[in-house]
Each structure stands twice: as structure tokens, then as C-alpha cells.
Amino acid sequence: MVRLCTTFLIPWCSKKIVVIQQAHLDNGYNKSYNEENGIKRGGREMSKDIVFCGGGNMAENIIKGLLYKKVVLPENVTVNELLPARCEYLSKTYGITAVTNADDAIKRAGLVIIAVNPLQVPPVTKVLNPLINEKTIVLSIAAGIPIKTLENQLGSDRKIVRVVPNTLIQAGSGYSAVCMNGCCDDQDKSLITHVLDALGQIMYLKEDLFNSFSGFSNVGPLWLYKMVEALTDAGVYVGFSRTDARNMVIKNMLGTAVVLEETGEHPAVKVDQMTSPGGVSIEALKVLQQGNFSSALMNSVIAGIDKANSIE
Ligand SMILES: NC(=O)C1=CN([C@@H]2O[C@H](COP(=O)(O)OP(=O)(O)OC[C@H]3O[C@@H](n4cnc5c(N)ncnc54)[C@H](O)[C@@H]3O)[C@@H](O)[C@H]2O)C=CC1
Numbered sequence: 001m002v003r004l005c006t007t008f009l010i011p012w013c014s015k016k017i018v019v020i021q022q023a024h025l026d027n028g029y030n031k032s033y034n035e036e037n038g039i040k041r042g043g044r045e046m047s048k049d050i051v052f053c054g055g056g057n058m059a060e061n062i063i064k065g066l067l068y069k070k071v072v073l074p075e076n077v078t079v080n081e082l083l084p085a086r087c088e089y090l091s092k093t094y095g096i097t098a099v100t101n102a103d104d105a106i107k108r109a110g111l112v113i114i115a116v117n118p119l120q121v122p123p124v125t126k127v128l129n130p131l132i133n134e135k136t137i138v139l140s141i142a143a144g145i146p147i148k149t150l151e152n153q154l155g156s157d158r159k160i161v162r163v164v165p166n167t168l169i170q171a172g173s174g175y176s177a178v179c180m181n182g183c184c185d186d187q188d189k190s191l192i193t194h195v196l197d198a199l200g201q202i203m204y205l206k207e208d209l210f211n212s213f214s215g216f217s218n219v220g221p222l223w224l225y226k227m228v229e230a231l232t233d234a235g236v237y238v239g240f241s242r243t244d245a246r247n248m249v250i251k252n253m254l255g256t257a258v259v260l261e262e263t264g265e266h267p268a269v270k271v272d273q274m275t276s277p278g279g280v281s282i283e284a285l286k287v288l289q290q291g292n293f294s295s296a297l298m299n300s301v302i303a304g305i306d307k308a309n310s311i312e
């Protein structure tokens with residue numbers, strides 16, 4: 001099951017609201033990848049070929065997003081992946097080319113995306129080095145590998161982009177952080193923006209904020225998943241079925257996000273409005289404060305950022 005975003009206009013509000021709805025993988029999301037299933041050739045596809053080095057989870061999520069949003073056509077995507085079984089899966093599922101040696105495709109590519117684990121980056125850049133040229137954009141999503149390191153391996157005259165990708169690509173919501181070296185120009189920036197737009201929102205950041213971005217925004221869904229889990233358990237504890245409890249929590253979470261985004265109000269204002277004197281909410285809030293909820297979250301964010309700093 002994946003989630004698709006649909007925009008609706010609601011009567012009392014001039015802005016569009018994004019409503020996340022569920023769709024079965026086999027019924028829609030996947031179909032649009034495959035031209036035989038009637039993919040429409042819009043006018044926004046990239047004219048350049050994309051090569052992914054590494055065809056793991058992140059590469060697959062990005063490919064899904066790009067194909068679903070029609071940023072590229074399947075015939076313009078090649079994956080260079082070590083594992084033959086993975087190549088077979090990716091090419092069958094998405095109609096793209098996935099091979100263990102993609103040297104020719106790399107030579108032709110406008111954009112090469114490094115999507116291997118950080119320790120696997122040096123062997124990949126060694127392969128790329130003789131195959132890319134000063135026009136190729138090399139975009140790396142490898143956590144904790146700075147642009148300087150990539151420049152050392154590929155040449156400081158190469159166009160290099162570093163991205164910490166959104167972890168909620170499936171929902172098309174969540175920020176990706178981007179920075180690029182001095183070889184990239186405005187045209188490269190608009191191409192990268194166009195590509196990353198398909199995954200969610202984009203934030204251009206100085207590279208020295210990347211570890212903080214990883215520990216705060218990229219890890220972000222983790223705290224929300226844990227909150228859904230804990231609240232669902234609480235719902236079960238007080239007698240609701242697990243399904244009902246989960247549904248209630250998820251709708252509350254979606255609704256809360258919509259209210260905050262649409263009104264721009266501080267969450268404390270909304271809490272003030274909910275807490276009637278001597279009522280139920282203020283009682284719940286008192287006990288939550290005793291559990292040091294805010295402090296636990298802040299410490300957890302800091303721990304993630306510390307870890308990111310220690311890896312780099
Ligand atoms: N998983 C996540 O939520 C996030 C991951 N990242 C970064 O994305 C990168 C990829 O992560 P995942 O997709 O989760 O890893 P993964 O382990 O699922 O995928 C890596 C793939 O690269 C292949 N590979 C290894 N060496 C290769 C080589 N020399 N040539 C071609 N293919 C090779 C492996 O066989 C594997 O399929 C990592 O650097 C990670 O730091 C960044 C943000 C979030």
C-alpha cells in the first residue's frame with residue numbers, strides 16, 4: 001500500500017489542502033510507470049538521461065517518485081547495481097534499464113545519482129571518474145559524505161550536488177536539503193530543483209547545516225511514527241480496537257498538520273484553545289508535562305545530530 005497525494009479546494013479556505021489517501025500499489029501507483037499502461041508523455045520530462053549508482057531502497061523510492069510525477073520516462077533511467085537479482089526486480093517493476101555495468105549510460109548521462117552506502121562511495125567514484133565530463137551533474141545522497149570529499153575523488157572541476165533526501169517520498173511531503181559546488185550554474189540548479197520537486201519540498205542549505213538537517217528533519221518521521229505507536233497503544237489500553245485507535249490517531253495527526261500549516265498559528269495557541277478550565281485536556285497536559293515530553297524530544301534530536309557529526 002502506498003499513499004498518494006491529492007489536492008482539494010475546501011470551501012472555507014482559499015488555499016489548497018493536501019489530503020493523503022491510500023491506493024493499492026497494483027492499482028495505480030505502479031501502473032503509471034509503465035508506458036504500456038498508458039503513461040502520458042507530458043511536456044515536463046527531463047531531456048537528459050539519469051543514471052543511479054546503487055539500486056537499493058532510496059534509489060527505488062526516488063525512481064518511483066520521478067516516474068510517478070513524470071519527471072523522466074523509464075527509457076531515460078538506468079541503474080548501475082551490483083546485485084543481478086536486484087537489477088531484474090528494478091527493470092521488471094519499473095520498465096527501466098538496470099545493469100551491473102552501466103559505463104555507456106554513464107558516459108551519456110546528464111545526471112548521475114550516487115545512491116550507495118557511504119563506505120561504498122569510493123569504489124563508485126573510481127568507476128565514474130573516467131566516464132563523466134565537465135557537463136555531467138553528479139548528485140550524491142550518501143549520508144555524511146561532504147562535497148569536498150567528492151571533489152577530491154572526482155575533481156574540483158566537476159559539477160557536484162549533495163542532497164539529504166526526504167524520507168517521506170511516498171507521501172510527496174517532507175524537505176530534501178540541497179547544496180552544490182561552484183561548478184554548478186543556474187541551469188543546473190533549475191534542473192536539480194525540477195528533479196527534487198518530485199520528491200517533496202526543497203531547502204537549499206549551507207553544507208555546515210547538513211548534519212543538523214539529517215538529525216532533525218530527515219529523522220523527523222521517526223518521532224511521529226513512535227507517537228502514533230504510543231498513542232495507538234494508549235487507545236487499545238482504554239478499550240478501542242487497534243484498528244479504530246490507529247485510525248483515530250492518524251486522522252488527528254493529519255488534521256493537526258493541516259490546521260498548523262493553514263493557520264500559521266503557534267501550537268501553544270491551539271493547546272490554549274483546547275484546554276477548558278478544569279477540563280479533560282488540561283488534566284492530560286499536566287500528566288504529559290510530568291513525563292518531560294518536550295525535553296525527551298529535544299534530547300533525542302540532539303543525539304541524532306551528535307551522531308551525524310561523529311560519522312562525518
Ligand atoms: N535509508 C534512508 O532513509 C536514507 C538513506 N540515505 C542514504 O542513501 C544511500 C543509500 O541508502 P539505501 O538505499 O537505504 O541503501 P541500500 O543498502 O538499500 O542500497 C545500496 C545499494 O547499492 C548497491 N551497491 C553497493 N555497492 C555498489 C557499487 N559499487 N556499484 C553499484 N551498486 C552498488 C547495493 O547492492 C545496494 O543495492 C546511503 O548512502 C544512505 O546514507 C539518505 C537519507 C535517508
Ligand SMILES: O=C(O)[C@@H]1CCC=N1
Binds near residue numbers: 143167214218
Ligand atoms: O538513519 C540514517 O542514517 C538516515 C538518516 C535519516 C534516515 N536514515
